[in-house]
Amino acid sequence: MVFMSTAPRPDEDFTDRVRREWAETHPEVDTSPIEVMGRITRIGSQALQQLDRALDASGVSRAEFDVLCVLARSDRPLRASEVTAVTMLSGASTTKHVDRLARLGLVERLPFERDGRVVLLHLTESGRQLVDTEFPQRVERDRQFLAGLDEDECAVLAGLLRRIAANVESGLRR
Numbered sequence: 709m710v711f712m713s714t715a716p717r718p719d720e721d722f723t724d725r726v727r728r729e730w731a732e733t734h735p736e737v738d739t740s741p742i743e744v745m746g747r748i749t750r751i752g753s754q755a756l757q758q759l760d761r762a763l764d765a766s767g768v769s770r771a772e773f774d775v776l777c778v779l780a781r782s783d784r785p786l787r788a789s790e791v792t793a794v795t796m797l798s799g800a801s802t803t804k805h806v807d808r809l810a811r812l813g814l815v816e817r818l819p820f821e822r823d824g825r826v827v828l829l830h831l832t833e834s835g836r837q838l839v840d841t842e843f844p845q846r847v848e849r850d851r852q853f854l855a856g857l858d859e860d861e862c863a864v865l866a867g868l869l870r871r872i873a874a875n876v877e878s879g880l881r882r
């Protein structure tokens with residue numbers, strides 16, 4: 709059970725409340741990063757929950773949809789390791805998702821002519837149709853999340869987030 713020492717303020721969002729509660733319980737800790745990172749995390753979680761719900765009718769999970777999207781963006785069949793690198797799934801997860809997508813007829817495995825041990829992954833026509841249906845809907849949901857921001861504000865926000873992403877990604881390589 710959460711006990712808040714003060715009532716929520718009408719001008720606060722969830723992240724403001726969390727930061728205020730941490731400041732009350734740990735006043736010695738500078739909680740200012742929560743202003744940005746807490747919002748990034750919460751926005752991402754909520755957007756992904758909405759994507760999960762939207763994909764329910766298609767019969768594929770978000771991770772499976774990510775695999776399909778990687779293949780849809782590629783101009784050639786890809787090795788499973790290439791899909792894994794882009795999606796940040798584990799190799800085992802990629803295999804599991806590709807197995808299911810192949811059973812659904814959305815992905816096919818092709819032999820790699822230069823090395824018989826390697827299999828290439830290719831989007832089937834059904835897989836392409838699913839991406840062509842779901843991807844524009846995803847982009848439209850994202851556009852709705854940005855309602856109220858003009859083009860310049862979106863560009864500034866994208867630039868700032870790009871810098872944060874670079875910091876996070878460089879930390880992953882350490």
